[in-house]
Amino acid sequence: MIIWVMPDSGARSKEDYAELLALFKQAHPEIDASVRVFTRNVLWRRMFTIKNPAHGEEVPDLIQIPHYWTSLLVKEGVAENLSLLDPGLSLASCLSPLKEHCYQPGTKDIYSYPWWFDLSALHYRADHLKLVSSHPEEDLQTWNGLLNICEALREHFSTVPNYFPIQNSDWRGSLSMRSALPCIWSSGTDFLTPDHTKTLVATKAFKDGLRDYVVLALNNYMPILRERGSLGTMMSGKASMMISRKQGISTFSARRGMRVHTVPVPATGKESCAYLSGMNLAINRLSQHKQDALTFIKFCTRPDMQVRYAGMIEAFPAFEDAFEQFIFSSSQRLSTYTQILASARTLPNLVIVGSIMEILKKILAQSAAAIVEDRFTMASLDKALDMAAKEIEYLLSINEG
């Protein structure tokens, strides 16, 4: 059985997957399983060629997918109907925000099964922020408050080489659409209207939300397109804050003497929003090992494995029992994330959402390059969004939401 996954633990991903596979093989020695790690970009492209494999091209049995790819894979005929494979399969104990992303829209047929999820939040070094603010949690409630703190931190650490107030958590070291989502939602807007018939990408609120995020790089508060190894981290003292979807508390706790606080992502508009991103597992319809793949899914969703794996990759379990066990095991985790979870939003499970993300990702990549080369203007960003809106309208017209 071949499993295609993403590098969820960055450079440590292979080690983490090797550990997970070792546990699986202990429980199911009869199943031969191997893992291939692909970046999200590569995996996205492969989702469109998987159905027509070229000569000698590997066909996966199980695929890790972001939750909002489910309906696309159903439409393509790539994802197997899990309810057919096992009619007893249920999502009853799955956390409710994740459920609707597992079905073929409009049906109760399960096409992908939740594995884990993450939530965006702002982590900050208490010792650093104490130097510039007497009430950091209060100041960090708004985006302007965050920008003021960034400015103050930069001034305070002006003698520290290569210091940035915010550590860039994006693996590509660029502007990330997933990190921008809380800013956009907090501005009171979204990709699409609530009935999913029109796009809001060209609206002022959307543009403002994206601008707020871009400002972090534009004002040099957050490094972009820099050699990762050359950049300091919060732990090394070369950064003070990080907007991340990894909950990270255990990492920070491991560093003796360094207290890291976690708060909701500052609100660009009326209220703060967090991005809840689920990771699901889908079985390839062309697979010759569908029952083995299903066994792996059931293994990964066992409560003990949910807790263990979530701990390994700094994410959250997707099922109620495991989630409660995980979150109640740390009072800090419980108090921090209860509030953030309440404000969490997610991307809808629509066929075109992945395509919209690709369109906007490209705009952010162009913006990042323009910022580094000192030729970025907000007007160029707005223009790119206007063009994107037309493309999205076309996508909507051919896909009916």
Add this chain to the structure above:
Amino acid sequence: MFDKKSYTLYKFHKHLNQSFQNKRELLECALPALRDLFKLDRVYFFDWRKDRSLLSLKMMCKKEYCMDMQEDISVANEPAFLRALVHNGVAETTDLSYPALYLLLQWERPSVELRNGEIHTFMQEKVGVLRLERFRKNRLFSDTEIDMIKALGQEISHNLRNTEIDQAQNQRLNVSTALNDLSTIFASSLRLNDGLELILQGVQRYFRFDRVRLFLTDAEGKKIRTVLGVGLSGTVTHQESNQVSAEEAQIFKEVFNSSATYRAVRSVLYIPLKVQRNKVGVLTFDNIFSRRQIGYLDFISLQQFASQMALTIDNARLFERVQELSNYDELTKLPVRRYFNEKFAEEIYRSKRFDLPLSLIIMDIDWFKQINDTYGHQIGDWALQKVSQTLRSCLRQTDVPCRFGGDEMMIMLPRTNGEEAKVIARRLKEKIGAIVVPDRDGNPPRRLSISQGISTYPQDGETENSLLEKADKALYVVKARGRGDFALYRDVAEEAETLQPRENDKKEETEK
């Protein structure tokens, strides 16, 4: 004897001396070898985008394995680093706290000495950048090591370049095989539409587009008639012209009216299908969902294929038109006898195979010769047209009428027994009986009437000839009884077998 450098180079060369399917396979072989040779902690491979001074991380190699990675590093603001990298082929990092070396992987053709003694390098291409890191022991790279790394880098560059060339050649081969396969589909398809559906599915499968669509024009090449499409699901969809959005219809017009060989609107490519001035349709393809770029080779190949496709569609349409003309009677627009006979034989075969009834009606217009003589041939033709129109409007889709000759017509009624055939015959009698011949010269108004003879498979006969014969005999019975009616053979069999065609009928037959 080899010195150490030559020996290492030789070993490395031998290590890479194999066929790699793609860059990834090659790097998975080369990077670990480098790591082991120089006791590196990590080796990274970047794509080099010179136009944007961007290093785009593709793969990382550490410990025992390699892994896909993604990271973009802009070196636009580091002119010293860039200069060193481009001119020396190596550059040390300016801001890492541990030893790390960037190596430009550059492919070049062997230099050539010109007549004037100048040494000239004709082709040079940058194929990527490696970053070699030693962060555990902070051991610096010595000059000897850097020399060796550069030499091995050249070996990797050449292999990368060769692999790219192999890949491109394989891709070309795949494309030409695909196009060849697609071309043969046309030849093996009986109907144009079946062929087109297979072609579109094939184009999507081979070229892996998200959508492939074919807009076909009407016979005049002015309007969209239909749109065939294959989407993400791989199934073929049909759209009528009224289902095409106004925006797309406008694009279609513009593509046709322009002399350009293609048009890109948003992420969709439109290629007009024209044969000389004849506009056949538009082929469009896109990666609208995946947002993947369409390769240049794919585009060019499809453009060439499109002209072949246009020609084939045009030929097929012409063939269909010719077939239509030869199968249908010009005056009545009913199928001709030859076409009817083919269909009749097919239907008898089907009825035998699946044990189904089948009926045949032979009819002619009563006193047709008199109508011609009294009202003129134009009215005679008009009568034939009115009768054939009535036949077409009264019959079912599956029924096949035909003009057998003169005023004689036949109707094949598949899956119809004798009693059902009589119902149809009655309906025809009433409808045609209501047609009044136009009076131009003060002649008395006259209604048309028809006589019909019916035979049924299998009761009356099991072959085409026997059914024709029985229906014909039933028709003579009707005529003998005074015309304007219908009869099923088995109802009048006794009378039909004793009756000889009347003299005046024979005479009329010969005059037709």
